[in-house]
Amino acid sequence: MGFGLTDAQRDLRDDVREYARTEIAPRAAALDRNEEYPAAILDDLGDRRLTGLTLPEKYGGRDEGLVELAVVIEELSAAMMPVASALALHLGVATVVEHFGSERLREEFLPEMARFDTVGALGLSEDDAGSDKLAMETHAERDGDEWVLNGHKRWVTNFFDADTVLTYAKTGPDDEAPHNVSAFLVPTAAFEVDTVWDTLGARSVKSPRVSLSDVRVPAARLVGEEGEAYVQRGAVDTGVNLPARAVGLARSALDDTVTHVTDREQFGRRIGEFQGIRWRIAEMATRVDTARLLTLRAAARADRGADISHELSMAKIHATEAAVENTNKALQLHGGIGYTTERDVERYLRDARLLTIAGGPNELHRNTLADAVLGD
Numbered sequence: 001m002g003f004g005l006t007d008a009q010r011d012l013r014d015d016v017r018e019y020a021r022t023e024i025a026p027r028a029a030a031l032d033r034n035e036e037y038p039a040a041i042l043d044d045l046g047d048r049r050l051t052g053l054t055l056p057e058k059y060g061g062r063d064e065g066l067v068e069l070a071v072v073i074e075e076l077s078a079a080m081m082p083v084a085s086a087l088a089l090h091l092g093v094a095t096v097v098e099h100f101g102s103e104r105l106r107e108e109f110l111p112e113m114a115r116f117d118t119v120g121a122l123g124l125s126e127d128d129a130g131s132d133k134l135a136m137e138t139h140a141e142r143d144g145d146e147w148v149l150n151g152h153k154r155w156v157t158n159f160f161d162a163d164t165v166l167t168y169a170k171t172g173p174d175d176e177a178p179h180n181v182s183a184f185l186v187p188t189a190a191f192e193v194d195t196v197w198d199t200l201g202a203r204s205v206k207s208p209r210v211s212l213s214d215v216r217v218p219a220a221r222l223v224g225e226e227g228e229a230y231v232q233r234g235a236v237d238t239g240v241n242l243p244a245r246a247v248g249l250a251r252s253a254l255d256d257t258v259t260h261v262t263d264r265e266q267f268g269r270r271i272g273e274f275q276g277i278r279w280r281i282a283e284m285a286t287r288v289d290t291a292r293l294l295t296l297r298a299a300a301r302a303d304r305g306a307d308i309s310h311e312l313s314m315a316k317i318h319a320t321e322a323a324v325e326n327t328n329k330a331l332q333l334h335g336g337i338g339y340t341t342e343r344d345v346e347r348y349l350r351d352a353r354l355l356t357i358a359g360g361p362n363e364l365h366r367n368t369l370a371d372a373v374l375g376d
């Protein structure tokens, strides 16, 4: 039973870590403060084909597995979580096209997506379809060689810099659920923007509400089998990116806190010498390792073809709550300066707070996990 990365995985990690340390981390606070999209960074990641990390080489990808995805996402998120989320959501869309799209769609979209020349966003959630995605109102009607879409999507992360939205819509009656949802690649230009929220964290990559009114898309833009998109989506394991993002934040919170408590003196001693603080550091380090182990276990099992619904939920719950806990503790141990934008810990906390909600709230993952444990 191996717990270590291979030499190639370590090389990949070190390469991305160095890029993140030198090119992302120094810019992250200003990008966040100015709510500025990290365009140059994502273009660099496209040049390195990290935006096509898990896509097959024949479509311009790097043909890596989900362990490599988790490793790369942890490194990016440790520097700036929204960079990791823009890349991961894009790659998630490309993966659905790769697994279920026609050869024509794969050839048309994937080489450009691997380089980030075509950018994908995910249109699944709606006003009344948050945790309960099958309550979506967006629907598509077939008209000859086209589909006509009406409805709306909300929280479409990276919409403003995306070219295409993988849009889920009902194509069958409710009594056929979950076999009544199809997915379409819809150009972003076909949507109207309704609302752009001001968010607590993840401020540099926006997730607006957008709507579709009698938008026609060619039948060839249907991704996968008609009616099966919701079920097929469950077979895509790029969701390991979410706990991996949490591991990155939990780790940065720990690293910054170690530096701070080693430098800061009160009562004539470094505050890291106080037992109460040492114990918190020990707990933070344990959270980072347990979160990473659970995430990599899920990724490694998925790479071996196993069903990871149970392991993915466990990793998602534990890692995202570890990120919230570590970033919150980091702020406390920084004292007043941690509450300011002079340090990064307040940004880590704001970004971490999203992760227990996005990718399905942790309560739903607890349901999935309880079903697996109780055998329902």
Ligand SMILES: Cc1cc2nc3c(=O)[nH]c(=O)nc-3n(C[C@H](O)[C@H](O)[C@H](O)COP(=O)(O)OP(=O)(O)OC[C@H]3O[C@@H](n4cnc5c(N)ncnc54)[C@H](O)[C@@H]3O)c2cc1C
Binding pocket: 089, 121, 122, 123, 124, 125, 127, 129, 130, 131, 132, 154, 155, 156, 157, 158, 199, 202, 207, 354, 357, 358, 359, 360, 361, 363, 364
């Ligand atoms: C910044 C941001 C970016 C996002 N990006 C995307 C994206 O790119 N594409 C996309 O499609 N979606 C995206 N989402 C949507 C995200 O997946 C949803 O927010 C999430 O699924 C929860 O839906 P909701 O917000 O409507 O919460 P609701 O479904 O209204 O749930 C509210 C709360 O109720 C509780 N709850 C709900 N159901 C249960 C239950 N069965 N048992 C116990 N408790 C429950 C949970 O605490 C939950 O947080 C994003 C969201 C945010 C905030």
